[in-house]
Amino acid sequence: MTDASGAENEDCRPLLLTLPPSHYCERARWALDLQGIVYDEERLAPGTHLLRVKRLGAEATSLPLLLLEDGSLCQGSDRILDWVGLPGGDPEIERRLEQETAPLIRQCLYAGLLSDPRSGIRDVLLRGTSKRDATIGRLTWPLLRRIMAAGMNARPRLLPDLIAQVEHELDWFDRLLAERGAHLAGREFGRADLTAASLLAPVALPQVEPVKSLSAGIRWPRSLAPFLARWSDRPSLKWVRHVYEAHRVPL
Ligand SMILES: N[C@@H](CCC(=O)N[C@@H](CS)C(=O)NCC(=O)O)C(=O)O
Known part of the structure; x- marks a missing residue:
């Protein structure tokens, strides 16, 4: 998880940034849904996603990226699954x-x-x-x-x-x-x-x-x-x- 001071999340619930058909994004989306976590999804287009992600101060440009209520970032489907706390991993x-x-x-x-x-x-x-x-x-x-x-x-x-x-x-x-x-x-x-x-x-x-x-x-x-x-x-x-x-x- 990266500290992204200045990354505002005005809605006060997690925001999942995705490239919609990406299977990594579906992995994160499914985990959030399964745990009943209420979140919003912002669907980004390839290319212009770079600006949005960079503005948030993320480590890399890849999605999924979860912007948390406190403004911190959780980037990568693996980390998002860690954050969600789903059991049964291998x-x-x-x-x-x-x-x-x-x-x-x-x-x-x-x-x-x-x-x-x-x-x-x-x-x-x-x-x-x-x-x-x-x-x-x-x-x-x-x-x-x-x-x-x-x-x-x-x-x-x-x-x-x-x-x-x-x-x-x-x-x-x-x-x-x-x-x-x-x-x-x-x-x-x-x-x-x-x-x-x-x-x-x-x-x-x-x-x-x-x-x-x-x-x-x-x-x-x-x-x-x-x-x-x-x-x-x-x-x-x-x-x-x-x-x-x-x-x-x-x-
Ligand atoms: N290991 C990463 C891979 C994520 C990934 O490769 N995402 C692709 C979409 S399938 C992406 O965002 N590509 C655009 C970019 O890297 O700027 C994860 O699990 O989240």
């Missing part, structure tokens, strides 16, 4: 999911989505953001799209390798589930389960809110659609959809 599994599996899934999906002008990703990224940010996002999209692709190394020519690496991560998670059963740590749904389900959601495609609305309008390019269809029946992704149905509390 640091080793969560580390792999957060630092290896989740960035890989993001790189793979954006490699297909950003390079296809009909994918709908621009509108999904800008939906729910302020009118000003959405306008800037639309006007600068040709450049923004390139900056995002470069930042994530999300190149279409890498797709065959990225798809193979995602499959490797799903193999690992299938095996883990076979060993551990319904819950990754302990007998009840907890932090490790929430982490896995939220970070795998972009490939599991649960039709549960808020993920359903946040990803509505995506048209999967031909470079990705057959793989998503093939993966859909894997134990990992069936488990994610089941966990969403059973545990994603309504907003």
